[in-house]
Amino acid sequence: MGSVKNGFRRNDTYVLAVDVGSTSIRCSIYDRAAKIQGFSSKPIEILYPKPGWVEIDPEIMFEQFVAVVKEAVEGSHLHMKQMVALGISTQRATFVTWDNKTGKPFHNFICWQDLRAADLVRSWNSSLLLWLVHRSSAMLHFLSRQKRFLAASVIQFSTQHVSLRLAWVLQNIKQVQEAVAEDRCYFGTIDTWLLYKLTKGDVFATDFSNASTTAIFDPYQLCWSTFLANLLSVPVSILPPVKDTSYNFGNTDRSIFGTTIPIMALAADQQAAMFGECCFQPGDVKLTMGTGTFMSINTGTKPHTSVTGLYPLIGWKIGSEVTYVAEGNAADTGKVIQWAQRIGLFTDVNETEKMAQEVQNSDGVFFVPSFSGLQAPLNDPNACASFMGLKPSTNKMHLVRAILESIAFRNKQLYDTMLRDIRIPITSIRADGGISNNYFVMQLTTDLIMCEIEKPSWVDMSCRGAAFLAGLAIGYWESQEDLVKMKTVEKIFRPQAVLHNFKPTLENWELAVKRSMHWYNKTKQE
Numbered sequence: 084m085g086s087v088k089n090g091f092r093r094n095d096t097y098v099l100a101v102d103v104g105s106t107s108i109r110c111s112i113y114d115r116a117a118k119i120q121g122f123s124s125k126p127i128e129i130l131y132p133k134p135g136w137v138e139i140d141p142e143i144m145f146e147q148f149v150a151v152v153k154e155a156v157e158g159s160h161l162h163m164k165q166m167v168a169l170g171i172s173t174q175r176a177t178f179v180t181w182d183n184k185t186g187k188p189f190h191n192f193i194c195w196q197d198l199r200a201a202d203l204v205r206s207w208n209s210s211l212l213l214w215l216v217h218r219s220s221a222m223l224h225f226l227s228r229q230k231r232f233l234a235a236s237v238i239q240f241s242t243q244h245v246s247l248r249l250a251w252v253l254q255n256i257k258q259v260q261e262a263v264a265e266d267r268c269y270f271g272t273i274d275t276w277l278l279y280k281l282t283k284g285d286v287f288a289t290d291f292s293n294a295s296t297t298a299i300f301d302p303y304q305l306c307w308s309t310f311l312a313n314l315l316s317v318p319v320s321i322l323p324p325v326k327d328t329s330y331n332f333g334n335t336d337r338s339i340f341g342t343t344i345p346i347m348a349l350a351a352d353q354q355a356a357m358f359g360e361c362c363f364q365p366g367d368v369k370l371t372m373g374t375g376t377f378m379s380i381n382t383g384t385k386p387h388t389s390v391t392g393l394y395p396l397i398g399w400k401i402g403s404e405v406t407y408v409a410e411g412n413a414a415d416t417g418k419v420i421q422w423a424q425r426i427g428l429f430t431d432v433n434e435t436e437k438m439a440q441e442v443q444n445s446d447g448v449f450f451v452p453s454f455s456g457l458q459a460p461l462n463d464p465n466a467c468a469s470f471m472g473l474k475p476s477t478n479k480m481h482l483v484r485a486i487l488e489s490i491a492f493r494n495k496q497l498y499d500t501m502l503r504d505i506r507i508p509i510t511s512i513r514a515d516g517g518i519s520n521n522y523f524v525m526q527l528t529t530d531l532i533m534c535e536i537e538k539p540s541w542v543d544m545s546c547r548g549a550a551f552l553a554g555l556a557i558g559y560w561e562s563q564e565d566l567v568k569m570k571t572v573e574k575i576f577r578p579q580a581v582l583h584n585f586k587p588t589l590e591n592w593e594l595a596v597k598r599s600m601h602w603y604n605k606t607k608q609e
Contacts, residue, residue, distance in 0.1 A: 121159025170553030244298035359548030372518035
């Protein structure tokens, strides 16, 4: 837990921000110079009740949320009354449903990594109905040239989206079915649940950034998609009202923190990180390498329509201004590192950089990072994680190097897809997340894409972005330009090697990826 520097005054004010990530809940307290004056963190207890099921207890999450706020404030020797705004950033596409009369959840949070709807996803993606949707949408696009019809013509469902996991809940949990019939069911992603709990049930809402990641929201019309909701038999009545990202959502109930704190921002974690990185201009790219990799580009004031799997999302909405992003992701990044540590390839994650550099190459070994399938541009949920090219001479260093190389190779794939798919000149690339501390991955990524990458000296970008959004809402910071002026850079990675030096290795890795694809379909058939 951090402590405040000496010399603060009791009439100073601060902005609170909490980030609910995939593995931990973190709270930071920011002063006007955007410096952290207090910090607390708690691990999130992940539940695995059945193979492929990933859950979090919603009541425990709320208790931990309250605890980290209290610990951060107490540890900083500040007072809760000095906190003038609260911003909340949350992992996306993790949701719960609850009884709007009693406030009791019907089930645990179903996390974005959860695979219980995998069969439903496969069934939908191969269905005649979806084929008809694709064909009719393509025709409508041809006649109208409206990009939302082009997006609908290539839509594919994924287990990472809320949509079909929510459809699974509505089909399989009797309590939820009864509550829907009696008009007493609420649905919410983590932000909505926390807002509801912090206001003691007074406020039921979400923001545009979180709503746009559910695959039930229309980013072109800026509203819940009645078409998708009806297609999946999801009642629109259970969905929360959608508000601006930087917005007065109400005050925390006095009984929780001993005083009221205005909740001034809700944001999805990747969009919050983008805001924290000050990626405010079209062409600004954020590369987050945490549990998964997320490469996002600011596309300006209009949604980008992709046919390769780059999702058009709302970055943030502030007043009348909507900022859109296009995003590609690789689900398994930090997760792969954790797995490698768990099976004993290394004891400390900080060893990996040195281990990779102790060998000249991976000895012809290639790793496919696909515990959760392969996302854009391959879009194969049935790909398997695998090592290929193992031989008697292979040692731990080769395996670790192959793992780290695979992260950089996926970054290269996402970057190339972005270049092909989006006709916006890239103005800057900024990297964050735990893996950005691994300079082997960072330098190899830089060499592969042949473009400079900034690593800011700021940490925990999702938290910082939530703080910035909340602070702007109350005038704590005047403008986005003020935020840019405070930005500092830890290191700039510049290309040191020519791409063709890596071409044979990259091509062989791509061959390994192809051989790992459609694996689970094959094993099911066998």
